Amino acid sequence: MNYKPDESTLISYLYGELDAKETAKLQEYFLQHPEELGKLQQLTEVRNALKATEDQEVIAPPIFMDGPSQASRFWQSGYVKTILSIAASFLLLLVAARLMGPEISYSKGELRISFKEATPIEQPAVQYDPKPALTSHEVQDMINTSLIKNNELIATEWEINNKKMQTSLQNNLASNSAKIDELMKVASQASQDQVRTFVAGLQQDNLQLMKDYMALSTKDQQVYVENLLVDFSKYLQEQRKQDLMLFQTRMSSIEKNTDQFKLETEQILASIIANPGNTFKKVNNY
Amino acid sequence: MAGTLLDIAMMHSDALITRAREGDKNAQGKLVQLWYKRIYNFSYKFFFDHDLAMEVSQKTFISMHRNLEGLHEVTRFRSWLYTIAVNYCREELRKRKANRSVSLHDLRPGESEESFAWEASSGRGENPERQLRQSELSDLLHQCLMELSDEQREVVIMKEYEGLKFREIAEALQISENTVKSRMYYGLDGLKKILERKNITKETIGYEL
Numbered sequence: 468m469n470y471k472p473d474e475s476t477l478i479s480y481l482y483g484e485l486d487a488k489e490t491a492k493l494q495e496y497f498l499q500h501p502e503e504l505g506k507l508q509q510l511t512e513v514r515n516a517l518k519a520t521e522d523q524e525v526i527a528p529p530i531f532m533d534g535p536s537q538a539s540r541f542w543q544s545g546y547v548k549t550i551l552s553i554a555a556s557f558l559l560l561l562v563a564a565r566l567m568g569p570e571i572s573y574s575k576g577e578l579r580i581s582f583k584e585a586t587p588i589e590q591p592a593v594q595y596d597p598k599p600a601l602t603s604h605e606v607q608d609m610i611n612t613s614l615i616k617n618n619e620l621i622a623t624e625w626e627i628n629n630k631k632m633q634t635s636l637q638n639n640l641a642s643n644s645a646k647i648d649e650l651m652k653v654a655s656q657a658s659q660d661q662v663r664t665f666v667a668g669l670q671q672d673n674l675q676l677m678k679d680y681m682a683l684s685t686k687d688q689q690v691y692v693e694n695l696l697v698d699f700s701k702y703l704q705e706q707r708k709q710d711l712m713l714f715q716t717r718m719s720s721i722e723k724n725t726d727q728f729k730l731e732t733e734q735i736l737a738s739i740i741a742n743p744g745n746t747f748k749k750v751n752n753y
Numbered sequence: 754m755a756g757t758l759l760d761i762a763m764m765h766s767d768a769l770i771t772r773a774r775e776g777d778k779n780a781q782g783k784l785v786q787l788w789y790k791r792i793y794n795f796s797y798k799f800f801f802d803h804d805l806a807m808e809v810s811q812k813t814f815i816s817m818h819r820n821l822e823g824l825h826e827v828t829r830f831r832s833w834l835y836t837i838a839v840n841y842c843r844e845e846l847r848k849r850k851a852n853r854s855v856s857l858h859d860l861r862p863g864e865s866e867e868s869f870a871w872e873a874s875s876g877r878g879e880n881p882e883r884q885l886r887q888s889e890l891s892d893l894l895h896q897c898l899m900e901l902s903d904e905q906r907e908v909v910i911m912k913e914y915e916g917l918k919f920r921e922i923a924e925a926l927q928i929s930e931n932t933v934k935s936r937m938y939y940g941l942d943g944l945k946k947i948l949e950r951k952n953i954t955k956e957t958i959g960y961e962l
Contacts, residue, residue, distance in 0.1 A: 474938035475931045482912075484919065510941045512955055516948060517913050519958050520894045521887065523797050527789035528811065 470496055472503075481510060770827045781821070785814050791915060792838050798910045799842050801895045805849075809841045816841075832924035835917065839907055839925060846903060890958065897947045905940035908933055 472480075472493055479485040480493050497504040570581045766787060772780035792813050796806035816837050824833055898906055911917045911925065919937075923930045948954075 473935075475934040478934040478938045479919075482919075509945055510938075513941050513945045513948065514913060516953065516955070516958055517894060517909075517944070519887075520798075520891045520914070522790065522794045522914075523803075523806075525790055525793045525807075525810075527786050528807075 472496060477507060481507060481514075766830075767827050770821075770824075770830045774821050774824060774827070776822075781818055784817070788834060789814065792834065795835070795838055795910055795915055796842055798895065798898060798914060799906060800845070801899050805845055809838060809845060812841045813838045829924065831917065832921040835911065835915070835921070835925040836927070842907070843903070893951070893953065897944055897951065897953070900947050901940055901943050905936050905943060908936040909940040909944070912937055 470492065476485065476489065476493065480490065485493065497507075570579070572579045766784065769780050769783055769787075773784050789810060793806050793810045796809040796813075797803065800806055800809075813834065817834060820837075824830060898909065901909065907926065908922060911922045912919070917925070919930050919933050922933045926933065
């Protein structure tokens with residue numbers, strides 16, 4: 468029997484929700500597998516343990532769920548409130564005005580709102596005289612006279628100012644030229660002395676410079692020539708060394724060649740002596 | 754669960770639900786009175802926290818009031834109500850996980866003078882020692898429940914404490930009945946191991962009670 472109940476079946480059995488056929492099948496399984504029944508009993512014990520927890524007592528708080536109806540929402544909306552408040556203010560104003568006895572009148576482009584009885588405003592009477600006081604000719608004469616007087620006054624003032632200005636300019640010119648002459652004299656004297664001093668100083672500086680240069684160049688030349696001589700002698704020595712080495716090398720190579728020649732000659736001689744016949748043949752074969 | 758007058762009223766509240774669905778404010782108020790304790794206890798066992806349970810309960814009933822018109826079958830009211838409660842529980846859980854803050858009440862629930870356990874000490878005429886032991890055992894079992902995964906915990910609470918049928922739990926959680934039963938099995942198995950680890954046996958519970 469390969470039947471093995473799944474968790475779903477076991478739980479249904481545990482809670483008594485399994486049908487009769489399945490229950491019988493499961494009980495048969497438990498007979499063969501008592502350890503599974505033991506596990507299920509342990510789960511029952513857990514369930515019993517959980518029962519030890521009691522419910523917490525709680526009082527339902529007042530939850531206001533009376534939602535506003537459509538009508539009340541309309542009356543509570545901001546726009547309606549604003550309009551209503553304006554209307555109420557206007558109504559209040561009207562009532563107050565009514566109580567105070569308003570007088571509203573409109574005449575000659577003038578709107579008048581007043582409370583109680585309106586009192587007419589007294590305006591000053593303007594007297595209009597049709598007869599003219601001055602003719603246009605007389606006014607023209609007055610203007611001309613005034614202009615002539617004004618021109619004369621300006622001309623007089625201008626002449627006085629001109630004279631004053633000329634006098635002042637002449638005075639200034641005279642004083643300035645005298646001052647400039649004095650300054651020029653002082654300046655020429657001062658410049659002659661300064662030039663002499665400057666030239667003398669310049670000559671002295673040049674002389675000293677030349678002296679220094681000559682002394683310095685002589686010393687430099689001496690040092691240079693000495694160095695040149697030393698370098699030349701070193702060069703000569705080096706050249707001599709190299710020549711000697713070359714000579715030695717060549718001598719040694721000649722010596723080696725000579726030795727080798729001797730050795731070869733000896734070998735040839737030895738071979739000739741050892742095999743006189745063969746050697747002769749071979750020599751002839753060549 | 755059945756037995757008290759309240760439970761009987763809950764079982765036969767179809768007419769009340771119909772009236773409430775039609776907009777009867779009085780009927781809606783009565784529904785709240787009838788179901789508030791159940792939803793509160795479900796949330797309390799889920800969080801083991803009075804404040805969170807109160808918040809979830811209030812949100813659940815406000816949501817119930819707003820959406821009751823959309824409930825097509827009156828017979829499914831119970832699973833529908835628990836669906837709302839579970840969703841709010843999960844929402845609070847997500848918030849709590851995001852905040853990662855632990856209140857002092859969470860650390861030692863029941864010790865604060867302002868705690869719910871103090872306020873709701875029912876049966877003042879009973880033996881105080883027995884009440885204390887009962888309270889301790891209750892806290893201990895709550896702690897065991899809190900060690901389960903959220904999915905297992907909600908199924909165990911709905912079945913063991915709220916007395917919902919497997920079909921109703923499946924409807925409330927919008928999963929299959931088999932999945933509900935599987936979660937129930939592993940939930941009980943997990944609880945068995947937790948109780949063993951904490952040395953809470955049948956004898957201990959018998960002694961405590």
